[in-house]
Amino acid sequence: MDRRVLFASLILFAGGATGVGVALFAFVGIDDTSIDTEIVWETEPVEGDDGTGAVIASMEGDSVVLQSTVADGERAVRATTVGEGVAWTTPLSALAVGDRGGDETDDPAGISELTSGTLGGDPVVAFTTDSGSLVVLDAADGAERFVVETDAPGGLQPAIGDLTGNGESELAATGADGTVLVVDGDGDRLFETDLGESVDRRPLIVEPTDSTPTDDADLGGLAVATERDGNYTVHLLDERGETRWTTTPAVTPLSWNAADTRNGPILALGGANGNLETIETEDGSLRYEIGLQDRPVSVGDASPGQVFVGGVGSVWAVDLLDGEVSWKQQYGGQTRVNPPGVGDVDGDGTVAPVAVNRDGDTLVMSRTGEALTRGGVGSAVVYAGPLFADVTDDGSDEVIVVTEDGRIIALSR
Structure with missing residues (x-):
């Protein structure tokens, strides 16, 4: 039997939950x-970064990896030009933020995972501090663009995106106490509201599918997941901070992402029970729930028509419209796979899924799940999904892996 492609029927269920699917899929073995x-x-x-907070920013043809670090005993953000070296380092003491003190153990003050994007046409990196500051730096040189203070405890990764559909990006941040703040590209407050429940997940900006939406299916919004007594609620807020809808997800969401489909945008939630759930951003209704395995799964990036999910020893491509599992790829035995990413690793203008597991084993796959490239970063622990940048100037992306000890490693085919 050809071990590269095995067809199997998998019955998927999750405790009788409504909408849990049954799928026929291709199991794609390592070639x-x-x-x-x-x-x-x-x-x-580099001290102070376990890899999960690193992001890529592009500027004038160059790519930089941005990391949270500790320099001279205090928290800092560092930019490293890929293929070269450190471009700049900005310590928190150089910024107009609030209380920067550490905790009782004298650890450096904490900040959230980083977010990169564009505000006002300029590449930026944004984060929140534990003390409640929302900070935006210019990615080109690390200079402070603006700092917005809130009365809420921070430490949650912010989101950058076009919330209103006007072609300009906004910045959204949530406090752990349920405070939601959205500012424009100049740092001016667009709205601030309090959802009254704790938040422990990053917010998601769902961009409108049309600058002049004609019905609710075209509308975007700001998705926030709140928690009370172990129960989660997903809220979708409009550009004024008004609640468009709320819903109670069937899964406990350990990870989530937003994706576009031809039937409108959705939210994809990776559950602690191994199920993937998708929610319509039009009205908060369930599109589907499907069981993948009986252990937690992590939602990664999406490409046209599919979302990629990592679990223990496996990667899945799931159809965004109906929840059919297009293929399942297994590698790395029983090692957990981090959220998969997508990059143009062939330089042909199309993206391919890439997975990295906790042991640093990497796997580049085709859209059909075929293994194209595999390798690893040696003896290292990796908690983050892959990043992408053209390190060798050959017109294709290299896979960037940031390890637990803050090393940045570029892998090429």
Whole structure:
């Protein structure tokens, strides 16, 4: 039997939950003809970053990896130009933020995972501090763009996106106490509201599918997941901060992402029970729920028509419209796979899914799940999904892996 493609029928269920699907899918085995990766660039470790907060920003043809670090005993943000070296480092003491003190153990003040994007046409990096500051730096040089103070405890990754559909991006941040703040590209407050319940997940900006939406299916919004007594509620707020709808997800969402489909945008939630749930942003109704395994799964990036999900030893491509599992790829035994990403690794203008597991084993796949490239970063622990940048100037993306000790490693086919 050809071990590369095995067809199997998988009955998927989750305790009788409504909408849990049954799927027929292709199991795609590792192909012995896949190409091994090689490490083409690597940095030294850096204190203060376990890899999960690193992001990529592009500026004038160059890409930089942005990390939260500790420099001279205090928290800082550092930018490293891919293939080269450190471009700039900005410590919190250089910024007009509130209380920067550490906790009783004298650890440096904490900040959230970073978010990169564009505000007013300029590449930026944004984060929140534990003390409640929303900070935006210019990605080009690390200079402070603006700081907005809130009365809420911070530490949650903010979101950048076009909330209103006017072609300009806004910035959304949530406090752990349920405070929601949205500002424009200049840092001016568009709205601030209090949802009255705790928040422990990053907010998601769902961009409108049309600048002049004709019905609710075209509308975007700001998705926030709140928690009370172990029960989660998903809220979708409009551009004025008014609640458009709320819903109670069937899964306990450990991860989530937003994606576009031809039937309108959805929210994809990775559950603690191993189920993937998708919610219509039009009205908060369930599109589908499907069981993938009996252990937690992590929602990664989406490409046209599919969302990629990581679990223990497996990666799935799930159809965004009906929840059919297009394919399942297994690698790395029983090691957890981080949220998969997508990048143009062939330089042909199309994206391919890429997965990295906790042992640093990487796998580049085709849209049909075929293994194209596999490799690893050596002896390292990796908690983050892959990043992408053209390190070798060959017109295709290299896979960027940031390890637990803050090393940045670029892998090429």
